[in-house]
Amino acid sequence: MIADLDHFRLFGTHQRQARPILLTAGRLSAEFTYSGLRTVCYDGVEVLRAVSYLIRDRDWGTYLPLIENLRINENDDGFLIAFLARYKGNAETELEVSVAISATISGVLTFETEALSHTGFETNRCGFCVLHPIIGLAGTTVTVEHVDGVVEQTQLPFLIEPWQPFKNMRAITHNVMTGVKAECRMEGDTFEMEDQRNWSDASYKTYVRPLALPWPYEIPVAKPVKQRIALTITDTRIAPKSAPFSSRPNPAVVVTHGVKSGTIPHIGLVVTPEEAKATLAARQHLADVAPQELLFHFDPLAGHGKEAFEDFSAIAGIHRGNSTLEIVLPCQQTAATELTLIAAQMSASGFHPQAIVVSPAVDRQSTPPGSIWPQCPPLEEVYDAARAAFPHARLGGGMLSYFTELNRKRVPARALDFITHCTNPIVHASDDLSVMQTLEALPFITRSTRAIYGDKAYRIGPSTIAMRQNPYGSRTMENPAGARITMAKTDPRHNSVFAEAFAMAYAIQLLDAELECLTLSALTGSFGLIAGQGEPVIEGGKRPLYNTIKWLAGVAQSKWQECVSSDPTQVVAFIVEGAKGSYLRLVNVTSETKNVDVEAFNIKADDAQPMVALGPLATISLNLKDNPL
Structure with a gap:
């Protein structure tokens, strides 16, 4: 048990996550948490990353349940779990879900639910999410059974699929190891799969209710909604099988x-107009960290104007490295008109960045499958206008949001000097394990980007644990309690050793992508390296993340070896x-x-x-x- 002060130092919060309960049924094992099962294994090999029953609100935030009458029974024949989960929605609406989970030594695991509302309940999604791991499964053969009974043999995508690889699903079967297959059967609704690596989740997600159907939608009053997941393991091995699961010490x-090698990318920090004066005041820290790049953010729709450029000019004047301006283009007038005005304001302030990134404001929002794409001028027109307005700057494009949006709206790169996008690890899950598991998906993201854009110069960031902006809803989530929640605008772990380790591992996972620049933080503010006033257990006003970013900036352009x-x-x-x-x-x-x-x-x-x-x-x-x- 980690001591309380050590826990705060590691995670930035005194709130502890509930430890999962490890349950076994012969060679099957699974960890139980109130959201469901995770790390479902057979003979120690991960079969499913998770089976969860989730309720999403209209901004795709996750409702947290109140658990009642939890019963867990484990014996030589397997295990049984039962409980009641209560959810509170908007306008005094409620939903209760009865849950029963069982597993037997024969290799069968079932997860059954019945949802009932006495008030009606609004949701974007209510039901099961089944996660298949990506390591060892990406690109492998699977068998998919559809709701109409048609069975096809196909493959899980290796490069990240922008849209759903499989629709109208009833079951999916994959090879766990030689002689062992796993069938996951899903009942009670129509399921489809999305490639969650788009959002840096380390999984393929099979979820209930096709996205082509309207959302949010209403769960009717007093009408039970039943669903069932059944995992069946078929083991045909002739050789003696391993002993049933037992808890063993972890080996070293x-x-x-390794064999790969390359050059460590430049390291950047993002600067917003809201934090510009604080960044100037922290000039000693800026000089100490010495990033190679400052990424200045400019959004006229957020009220940014010529005053922002005056501050940016002052910061650039004390910075020894390069500057890039990312522009959120309102597209309320022609691109040429808007960019010419921005260029004039910038020039008048004496701010002359070496590079410009321009992206239409509407492209910050996601366009899910089945939705109508918002009106937007042709990107070729936007890029031509940017070239004309900023003739002496390198031009970047891509997305100011995440790889998901870049994968779904592939920008015309011919006119661009570099491609850019961000990632965020708390889109779908926010527990410590899930956040760290997103690191597994990063090499798939960079491989997929390289497959689309070849050897075009490539930047990533700003990518932080907390969510800078929410492409999937109307807002990022407030987090006054400093909890671990999805899509939050602030995250307690940013203040802790967790962020220091996450950022270093993030950089390691991206090394062979041959990035031009990686941006993982700001200098000040809630995404910053420097702590705000009143934040405890911070030495010298620096968050632990300061150590990672300074170290990475210090070795930028050095040789690395895998x-x-x-x-x-x-x-x-x-x-x-x-x-x-x-x-x-x-x-x-x-x-x-x-x-x-x-x-x-x-x-x-x-x-x-x-x-x-x-x-x-x-x-x-x-x-x-x-x-x-």
Whole structure:
């Protein structure tokens, strides 16, 4: 049990997540939380990442249930869980859901629900989400049964699919390992699958109610809504099978040399007009971090005008690196008219960024499947107008929101000098494990971007744990209690060691994408490296994230070499050759101490053993002076 002060230091909040309850049924195992099951395994191999029953509001936020009458029974034949979940909606509406989950040693797991409202209940989605993991499954063969009885053999997409790869689903079957198959059958409604890697979730999500149907919609008064998920494992192996699941100590994570290498990208910080004066006041910290790039945000629809450019000019004047201006184009007049006005304001202030990113305001909002695309001028016209207004600046395009929107609206890149987008890890889930698991999806995002845009210069960010803007609803969520909630405009973990580890692991996962620039924070404000007044347990006014961004900026343009981790869900690593020599950088992305075997690097710990104890969410560098690149 982590002590309270240590917990706050690690996570930025005193609120503790409920520990999952590990349940077993023969070779089946699963972790139970109030949202459902996760890490469903057979013989230790992950079969499903999660099976959850979720209720979404009209902004795709997740309603949290009040749990009553929880009963858990586990015996030699399997386990049984039952409880009642109550949800409170808007305008005094309520929904109650009866839940029954069972598993047997024969390899069958069922999850049944009955939802009932006595008031009517508005929702964007009410029902099951089934998550298949991506590692080991991306690009593999699956069998899909549709609601009309048609069965097809197909593949899970390897590159990220912008739209639903499978629709009208009744069941999906995949290979778990040689001789073992898993069928997931979904009843009670029509299901379809989306590629959640679009949002950096590490899963394929099969969910209830097709997106082509209207939302939000109403659950009628006193009309039960029943759904059922059934997972059936078929094990045809002839060789002796492993022993039933038992809890065993985790082995050490082994880190070895990889074969890939490259150059660490420039590191950026974002500056908004609202934080410009605070950034100026923190000029000593800006000089200390020394980012290679400042990304200035400008949105006329938010009231930004010539005063913003005056502040930007002052900041650029004390910054030793480059500047980029990202413009949210209102598109209320012609692109040429609006961009010419912005260029005149910018020039009058003496602000002359080296690069411009321009994106229509409407493209910040998502256009889900089945929806009508909003009116927008042709992007070729926008880019031509930007070239004319800013003839001496490099021109970037893409999305100021997330890869999802870039994948669904692929911008014409011929006229662009670079492509850009952001990511956010709390779109669909906000618990610590889910946030860290989004790291698994990042290489798929960059591979997919490269498949679309080739070797075009590529930037990512600003990408933060908290959500900068919400493409899927009318607003980001307020978070006055400092909880872990989806789509929140502030997140307590940004103030903690969690953010330090997450940002370092994020950068490691993107190394082979050959990015031009990576932006993971601001200097000040709720997304900043510097703490606000009154924030406790912050040394010298700096958030722990300060350490990661400063370190990355310090090694930008240095050579890196890949390291292979035997379990990248626990520890990730890479080697960097900086001005002071070569270092092995290790990051523990879990909240438990991990033993790391570093024998491959000729490193000996104090006891002369090649083992390093890496504390919860710890990031360390080990000198490789005897084993240079």
